[in-house]
Amino acid sequence: MKESNHPMIQMQDVSYRYEKENVLEHINMTINEGVFLGIVGPNGSGKSTMLKLMLGLLKVQSGQIKLFGQEIGKFKDWQKIGFVSQKANSFNTGFPATVFEVVASGLTKKIGLFKFMKKEDKQKVLEAIGSVGLIQFKNRNIGELSGGQQQRVFIARALVSDPKLLILDEPTVGVDARHVLSFYGMLENLNKERGITLLLVTHDIGTISDKVTHVACMNKSLHFHGETAEFENLDTNEMSAFYGHDVHILSHEHHHHGGTGQ
Numbered sequence: 001m002k003e004s005n006h007p008m009i010q011m012q013d014v015s016y017r018y019e020k021e022n023v024l025e026h027i028n029m030t031i032n033e034g035v036f037l038g039i040v041g042p043n044g045s046g047k048s049t050m051l052k053l054m055l056g057l058l059k060v061q062s063g064q065i066k067l068f069g070q071e072i073g074k075f076k077d078w079q080k081i082g083f084v085s086q087k088a089n090s091f092n093t094g095f096p097a098t099v100f101e102v103v104a105s106g107l108t109k110k111i112g113l114f115k116f117m118k119k120e121d122k123q124k125v126l127e128a129i130g131s132v133g134l135i136q137f138k139n140r141n142i143g144e145l146s147g148g149q150q151q152r153v154f155i156a157r158a159l160v161s162d163p164k165l166l167i168l169d170e171p172t173v174g175v176d177a178r179h180v181l182s183f184y185g186m187l188e189n190l191n192k193e194r195g196i197t198l199l200l201v202t203h204d205i206g207t208i209s210d211k212v213t214h215v216a217c218m219n220k221s222l223h224f225h226g227e228t229a230e231f232e233n234l235d236t237n238e239m240s241a242f243y244g245h246d247v248h249i250l251s252h253e254h255h256h257h258g259g260t261g262q
């Protein structure tokens with residue numbers, strides 16, 4: 001999907017502190033409809049704090065946040081925003097529910113009610129399962145799936161209510177290293193084919209630069225926000241100074257996998 005100039009999230013001079021510690025400093029960032037944005041930064045750089053502010057889970061202390069053009073305090077259309085946390089897959093292991101039931105719970109909010117679902121709702125559930133590539137597992141017990149497949153189930157659960165924006169916090173934490181690339185590929189398809197705006201937080205700047213359209217780099221303040229190609233042209237020394245250690249921005253410096261063709 002093409003980036004439009006409809007802002008979905010606007011942060012204006014946003015700062016945040018826990019007790020004495022400043023965690024976010026003067027963040028200005030506009031996230032437009034259509035992008036697949038990767039937000040990267042080292043551990044403790046304030047990424048989760050920023051997401052919590054965007055999701056209304058923390059109160060804005062200074063500056064302003066707008067969602068879909070509306071001041072966050074007045075925003076009511078929360079079904080437009082889907083959220084999948086890194087801990088999504090820790091609640092379920094051993095829980096006796098099928099992929100279909102877990103995804104359906106994103107609509108009904110209650111596992112079990114799926115038996116009484118309308119036909120079109122069942123169709124939505126199947127579509128969501130299909131768009132994360134798990135249709136052949138729809139009747140499997142979620143406990144039997146791999147960490148990466150479980151994470152896809154939780155993405156489908158967030159998709160079933162048809163969000164415009166999907167926010168993911170470190171979604172590859174439970175994903176086997178061999179499957180990370182195809183996991184990001186699945187997200188890329190959601191962006192390109194379903195037209196969902198994606199915001200993904202990660203500390204892994206390597207793999208992600210192949211897939212995302214935009215990158216934001218933060219360490220309490222925002223160091224960079226722009227298109228991926230521009231990010232890849234940044235000076236490696238500059239980035240090392242930012243991270244405080246050696247970094248290799250370009251994953252395809254080490255292993256070629258065909259590039260993105262852009």
Ligand code: ADP
Nearest residue numbers: 018019023041042043044045046047048049050
């Ligand atoms: P990241 O997601 O980039 O790892 P966080 O937003 O989780 O960063 O944390 C940023 C900083 O804020 C860290 O130094 C962390 O210790 C601190 N922090 C996070 N949550 C709290 C909290 N609830 N109370 C106090 N300090 C916190």
